[in-house]
Amino acid sequence: MITVTPDHAWLGVVSAEHTRRATDHGFIQLNHGKRYNLNRLRPGDGFVIYSPTERYGEKRPLRAFTALGIVADSEPYQAEPMSMGAHGVVRPWRQAVDFEVVERTALADVTGELTLTRQPNWGYQLRRGLVPLAVEDFEVLRSVMVC
DSSP states (O other): OOOSOOSOEEEEEOOHHHHHHHHHHTEEOOGGGOSTTGGGOOTTOEEEEEEEESSTTOOSEEEEEEEEEEEOOSSOEEOOOEEOGGGOEEOOEEEEEEEOOBOOEEHHHHGGGOSTTSSTTGGGGGGGSEEEEOHHHHHHHHHHHBO
């Protein structure tokens, strides 16, 4: 269980299906396995996953926070080659994360408590796959998500 408040926190955007794979194996993979966003993470950073959908490419919205943890490694690592569907076979970059056991939390249940959602059109930034998250927002999400 996370007991220390991190100095920095991040929000990654990943489908719930892919999130389950990541949490089962203790890693995060962003932007179809590219390294550039992972280079921003540091050991001890808080990390939350927002899942806009249940499955990648699905149109029906989920809009929920589905995972929460602490970045465990200082360097991303390259995984074994894998099929990424239309993106072909790639050797994705990943970052180790110590995930907590959490309850999925709907965005609608916490929108009013997050600084993330206070700006108009706040969701546009999620297209980048990784956005800075206020530590206060990490704490709000931890308080409602961790079992």
